[in-house]
Amino acid sequence: MSDQNNEHHGGYYTGDVHNQFVPEHYDPKNRKKIWTTFWILLAVTIFEVAIAFTSLSKELLMWTFVLLTIVKSGYIVGIFMHLKSEKKSLQYSILLPFLLIVYFIAMAIAEGNYLHKMF
Amino acid sequence: MGWWYFSLWRKLGKMFMWFFLVSDAFTFSSLLIAYGALRHRFTDIWPAPGDVFTHFPFIHGHVPLAYVGLMTFILIMSSVTMVLAVDAGHRRDNKSVAVWMGLTIVGGFMFLGSQAWEWYHFIHGSEKGAYILSDGRFARTDDLEPGKLFIWQNHQKTIIEGAEAEKAIATSVKNIKGANLIENEYGNTPLFGNFFFFITGFHGFHVFSGVVINIIIFINVLTGVYTRRGHYEQVEKTGLYWHFVDLVWVFVFTFFYLV
Known part of the structure; x- marks a missing residue:
C-alpha cells in the first residue's frame, strides 16, 4: 500500500489484496458548511432555552420543541454524519425504521393518558 | 477466505x-x-x-x-x-x-x-428537602425562600408560609432530602x-x-x-x-x- 496510490483525489485504495478504489467526495467548502451548521445548532439551542420560560401555552411550547429538535437532529445527521451525501439506499434503510418509532410514541402516549384517566 | x-x-x-x-x-x-x-x-x-x-x-x-x-x-x-x-x-x-x-x-x-x-x-x-405532610400532600422547600412550602397539585402551585408552614413541617410524616432510586425531593x-x-x-x-x-x-x-x-x-x-x-x-x- 503505497502512499502514491492514495494521492488520488476523490477516493482511496483499500491497500489490501483487492486494493479496491473507494470513492470519497471531498469538498473544500466543507469546513464552512460545518461552522454554519454549528452556529445554527447553537442559535436553535439558545432560542429553546429562551422560550422555555415565556408565557406561551404548554402545548405550543411542546410542539415548538419537538419541531426544533427534529431540525437540529436533521443538521447533525445530514451534515455532521454526512448522511446527506450517502447513497439513497443507505439513507432509506437508516431512516425508514424510525417510522415505527413514531407509531410507538403515539401508542405509548395514548396508553399513558388512558391510564391517567382511568386510575 | x-x-x-x-x-x-x-x-x-x-x-x-x-x-x-x-x-x-x-x-x-x-x-x-x-x-x-x-x-x-x-x-x-x-x-x-x-x-x-x-x-x-x-x-x-x-x-x-x-x-x-x-x-x-x-x-x-x-x-x-x-x-x-x-x-x-x-x-x-x-x-x-x-x-x-x-x-x-x-x-x-x-x-x-x-x-x-x-x-x-x-x-x-437542597438544604431542607421536601416534606410529606400529614394529609399526604407533597411539599417542596426552596433554599432561597426559607420558611415557605411549595405544593404542586394538578399543575397548581400552593404556597404555605409562616406559622402554618411551621405547623405543617412539625406534623409532617417524612422529610426527603436529595434523590435516590426509591424517593426524591423533586416530586412525589x-x-x-x-x-x-x-x-x-x-x-x-x-x-x-x-x-x-x-x-x-x-x-x-x-x-x-x-x-x-x-x-x-x-x-x-x-x-x-x-x-x-x-x-x-x-x-x-x-x-x-x-x-
Missing part, C-alpha cells in the same frame, strides 16, 4: 456502524418513550424540570436550564471538532486530525465532568429520579465509551497508523459514533429538560 472477510468488513465498516447506531437509537427511543408514557400517566405529580435543574456553578440563585444548555453547547462543540478531524482526514492532514481529535477528547471529558456535577447536585438536593414519584439516573446515566456511559474509543483512535493517529494505511476511515467511523452521542443528547435535552 479470511482475507475476503476482512476486506468485506473494511468496505462495509461504515454501514455496520450506521446499523449499530440505528439499533442503539431504538434503545434510547424506548427509554425516552417510556419516560413520556409514565409522565403522562403521573402528570399530576410529575415535577417541572425548570424547577429541578436550577443550579449553576458560582451563581447563587436560580438559573433554570442554563447549565444543561451549557452542556449541550459543550457536546455540540466537540461534535464540531470531531467533524473537522474527519474533514482533515479527507485531506490526509495527519497533524490536523491529531489536533481536532485531541480537542474532541477534551470536550468529552468536559461533558463528563459537567454530568458528574449535575448528578452530585441532583443526588445531594420515584419514577422521576429513576428515569433521570437511567437515561442520563445510559447516555453518560455512551459518552464515556466514546471518549475511550476516541483516545484509542487518537493514539493511532499520533503513531501514524492511518498515514501508513493511506486513509482515515476509522476516524470517520468513530466520528459517526460521537455524533450519535451528541444527537441523543439533543433528544434528552428536549424531552427530559425542556418539555
Whole structure:
C-alpha cells in the first residue's frame, strides 16, 4: 500500500489484496458548511432555552420543541454524519425504521393518558 | 477466505456502524418513550424540570436550564471538532486530525465532568428537602425562600408560609432530602429520579465509551497508523459514533429538560 496510490483525489485504495478504489467526495467548502451548521445548532439551542420560560401555552411550547429538535437532529445527521451525501439506499434503510418509532410514541402516549384517566 | 472477510468488513465498516447506531437509537427511543408514557400517566405529580435543574456553578440563585444548555453547547462543540478531524482526514492532514481529535477528547471529558456535577447536585438536593405532610400532600422547600412550602397539585402551585408552614413541617410524616432510586425531593414519584439516573446515566456511559474509543483512535493517529494505511476511515467511523452521542443528547435535552 503505497502512499502514491492514495494521492488520488476523490477516493482511496483499500491497500489490501483487492486494493479496491473507494470513492470519497471531498469538498473544500466543507469546513464552512460545518461552522454554519454549528452556529445554527447553537442559535436553535439558545432560542429553546429562551422560550422555555415565556408565557406561551404548554402545548405550543411542546410542539415548538419537538419541531426544533427534529431540525437540529436533521443538521447533525445530514451534515455532521454526512448522511446527506450517502447513497439513497443507505439513507432509506437508516431512516425508514424510525417510522415505527413514531407509531410507538403515539401508542405509548395514548396508553399513558388512558391510564391517567382511568386510575 | 479470511482475507475476503476482512476486506468485506473494511468496505462495509461504515454501514455496520450506521446499523449499530440505528439499533442503539431504538434503545434510547424506548427509554425516552417510556419516560413520556409514565409522565403522562403521573402528570399530576410529575415535577417541572425548570424547577429541578436550577443550579449553576458560582451563581447563587436560580438559573433554570442554563447549565444543561451549557452542556449541550459543550457536546455540540466537540461534535464540531470531531467533524473537522474527519474533514482533515479527507485531506490526509495527519497533524490536523491529531489536533481536532485531541480537542474532541477534551470536550468529552468536559461533558463528563459537567454530568458528574449535575448528578452530585441532583443526588445531594437542597438544604431542607421536601416534606410529606400529614394529609399526604407533597411539599417542596426552596433554599432561597426559607420558611415557605411549595405544593404542586394538578399543575397548581400552593404556597404555605409562616406559622402554618411551621405547623405543617412539625406534623409532617417524612422529610426527603436529595434523590435516590426509591424517593426524591423533586416530586412525589420515584419514577422521576429513576428515569433521570437511567437515561442520563445510559447516555453518560455512551459518552464515556466514546471518549475511550476516541483516545484509542487518537493514539493511532499520533503513531501514524492511518498515514501508513493511506486513509482515515476509522476516524470517520468513530466520528459517526460521537455524533450519535451528541444527537441523543439533543433528544434528552428536549424531552427530559425542556418539555
